[in-house]
Amino acid sequence: MADICSEFLGIRSPNPFWLASAPPTDKEYNVVRAFRAGWGGVVWKTLGEDPPIVNINGPRYGAIYGGDRRLLGFNNVELISDRPLDLNLREIKQVKRDWPDRAIVVSLMVPCEEAAWKRILPLVEDTGADGIELNFGCPHGMSERGMGSAVGQVPEYVEMVARWCKQHTRMPVIVKLTPNITDVRFPARAAKQGGADAVSLINTINSIMAIDLDRMAPSPHTDGKGTHGGFCGPAVKPIALNMVAEIARDPETQGLPISAIGGITTWRDAVEFMALGAGNVQVCTAAMAYGFRIVEDMVEGLKNWMDEKSYARLDDFVGLAVPNVTNWQYLNLNYVVKARIDQDACIKCGRCYVACEDTSHQAISNAKDGHRHFEVIDAECVGCNLCASVCPVENCITMEPMTGGTDPRTGQPVVKGYANWTTHPNNPNRVAAE
C-alpha cells in the first residue's frame, strides 16, 4: 500500500490533506472534528491583533451553482478570526498537544509594521504550532486596512514582512499569495527573496456572485448593499492550477515548496496540483459544502491511485507534470489532430455539429443517407477540441493525432518531429531552426 505520509517544510502529517485557513479552522471544536475525521493538518484561521475584528451580521457567503444546484463556487466576506487572540492561542496549544501527529500551522495577519509581527510571533511559537502562514491574500475587509491582499499585491511588502518573520521566529514561514494580481510570479519571487520557506496559493478571487434584479443590488446583500468577496471552490481550480504551475516552472522560484489551494474537492484534484509541484494541498470549500468526511475518500482515492500507478511515496509523483507545462510558442506545430466521433457511443444530440457549424469551422456533418449521423469532415477540422468539449458523452469524441500522410485541410504533409512558432516563417521575429 502506498505511503501517503507527508512532510512539508519538515512538518509531518499523516496525509497531504490540510484544511485551509478559513471558517472550518476557526476554533478547537471544528479542528478536533476535522482531525477525528482524518485530516492531516490545518492552517488555523488567521489570527490578528486584539481587539478582534468584527464581522458583519448579514450573510457572509454567496454561491454559484451548476445543474441540480451543485455548488460550483462560494464567495465570502468573512474576515479573519473575530475571537480574542488569547483564546485562539490557548486552543491551538491544546489541540497541538492532543493531536501531536497532525500539522497545525497558524495563519497570521497583523499590520505592516515590524513591531506588530515581532509581538505576535513568540506568542504563536509558544503554542507549539508547526509553522506560520502569512495571510497576504484576503481580498476583502482587511485589504482596505492595508493588510491581506493589499500586502500581497506589492512584492516589496511581501519580501519585507517575510524577512521580519524569518528574523523573529524559528518556525517555518509560508507566504499565502493572492491571485488578484497580474503575474503571480512576482510576489512568489519576493517571498523567496525575503527568505520564506514556502508559498501557498491561491487565496480567493475578487468577485460579485450575482445581482438581485428586484433589489438591483449584489446578492447576497447586507441591508441592500453588497461588496466584493473572495471567490473559491471548484470554479477557481483552473486558475489555481495555472498559478501553481507558473511558480513551479519559474527558474527564479524553482524548488520553492508550494502548498496548493484552490477548488480542491477530490483526491484527483489534489494529485493534479501535486503533479504540478505542490508538496501538499489545502482544502476549504469542499469541506464547507460536504463536511469533513470527504477526507476519507481523498485518503483512499489517493492511495488506490498511487498503488495503481506504482508510486510508493508522495515525492514519487510530485512535480512530474511541471516539465510538460510550456509557453505557447513552444507547442509543436507539426502535431496535427482530427476529431473522431465514436458512432457506437454517439447519442446523436447534434451539439458537436451546431457548435462547429455556428461558431467554428463547419467541420461536422449532421446527416447520412437521410438519417441523423454526425461525422467529422477532416478537410475542415482544425482539431480545436470544441466538439469534444461540448459533447455530453465522455470519450465519445476524441482527438486523434495524424501520424503521416497529408492533412486534408492544409494539403501539407504531416511531418514527424518538432517545429514551433519561434522558427515559423510567418513569425517576424523568427530565429533559425536548430
Add this chain to the structure above:
Amino acid sequence: MSQKKANIAAGRLSAVEYADNFTDLHAPLDDHQALIEADRCYFCDGAPCTTACPTGIDIPMFIRQISTGNPKGAAATILRDNIMGGMCARVCPTETLCEEVCVRNDAENKPVKIGQLQRFATDKLFTAGAQIFSKGVDTGKRVAVVGGGPAGLSCAHALARQGHAVTVIEAHDKLGGLNEYGIASYKTVDNFAQHETDYILGVGGITVELGKRLGDDVTLGQLRSDYDAVFLGLGLGAVNALSLEGEDLSGVLDAVAYIAELRQAKDLAKLPVGRCIVVIGGGMTAIDIAVQTKRLGAEDVTLVYRRGREHMKASAYEQELAQTSGVRIKYSAKPVRLIGEGRHVRAVEFEYTQPSAKGERFVLEADMVFKAIGQKFVAGPVTGGNDVLELEDGRVAVDNSRRTSLPDVWAGGDCIAGGQDLTVAGVEDGKVAAAAIDRFLRGGAE
C-alpha cells in the same frame, strides 16, 4: 356459474378512495423538480423530440426557457405550435412520441420528462392567467368550425389570430370534444379541459353555438353559403359493434358513452359499476375504461384483446398502467358470444386466437361488458344532399393541407382518413387547415 343477480352498484368506495383513485395520475413537477429535469435536456440540434411531435413544438427551447427561469416564454413556445399544449402534456402518449426519441434514452435509458415539463410550463401560464394571444386585424371573412374538439378549437384559435371571424358549432352542451368527454379522468383533473377551452376562446373573435348538430340543426350546404370557409372537426360519432349473439343484453355497454358519463359525473359515488368487468378491445379507450372501472371499485376487471401484446394500440406504458392498477389483460382471445341471464349479461365466452390454442374457449363472468373495439365516422351529414364530401376508408378524404374534396371545406381530427385518434394530431390538423384557410381567404395560391 353463479346464479345470483348481476352485481352492479354505486358507492363501492369511500369518499377518500374516490378522491385518491381519480387524482392526477402524475403529480405535477414543483419548481425544483422542474429545474432538475430541465437541466437534463441536452438542447439537441435538430432535436428528434421536436421532429417526433405531431405539432412540432420546439421542445429544447421551451425546456431551456424553464431552466433559465422564463416559464412564460416556455409556455409561449409551446402554445405557438400547439394551443392545446396543456392538454397534450397530460394525455399525449409521450412514450411513443417525443420521449421515445429523446437522446437520453441512448445515454441512460431514461428520457427527459418532456410531457411533465410541458405541463409545468403551461400550468404556470394558466395559473398566472396571462393571455399571450390576441385576435388579428379583422379581415371581414367568416369561417364556420363544426365540432369544438381539439381539431376544431385549434383551427378556430389560429383563424381568430389571423383576424377571421369564427363560429364554432358544437353538438354537445360543452366544448372540448374528447378532452371533455373522453380522456381518462385522472389525466385531466380539476376541470382542466374547460379551463383550457376558456383560454383558447380568450383570444377573442370566436363565437360559440352549442347544442347544434350538423345534419340535424344545420346542413353543410347552409354553412357553405353562410360562411367563406368551413372546417369540419366532427370526430367519430359511432362505435363499432361486436356483431355477436347477446350484444343487446343489458349490461353490454359502449365504453365511450360510459367514460363520457363518468367525466361529467358530479359525484363518482353515484355512478354504478359492476363487480366483474370485461373489457373487449386493445386501444386507449379499452385501457381507460378498464382502469377507471377498476378505480370506481370494480373487483375484477379483465381486458381481452384479440391479438398479442405487441400489436396492441395502447402503448406498453399504458398496458403497464392498467396492470399496475389491477387490471388483468388477456391477449390473443376474441369474444364469440355474450351469455345472458334473463335480460342481463352474465358472462362472455372467448376463443383463443393464437395457433397453439386455436379453437379453445373460456368463459369470463361479467356484470358489465364494455365494447371498446373502435369508433367509426358517421358520414351521413357530409354525404347527403348536394354537398357531398369524398370519403376514404369511411372517413373524410383530405389533402396535405386538410382540404376536402370541396374547395371551401377543410377537415381534421379523428374524422379524416388516416386520423391518428390523438389529441395532438387533431390540434395539428386544425393548425394546418387554418393556415390553408387563411391563404384561401386572402386569395393566395391554394
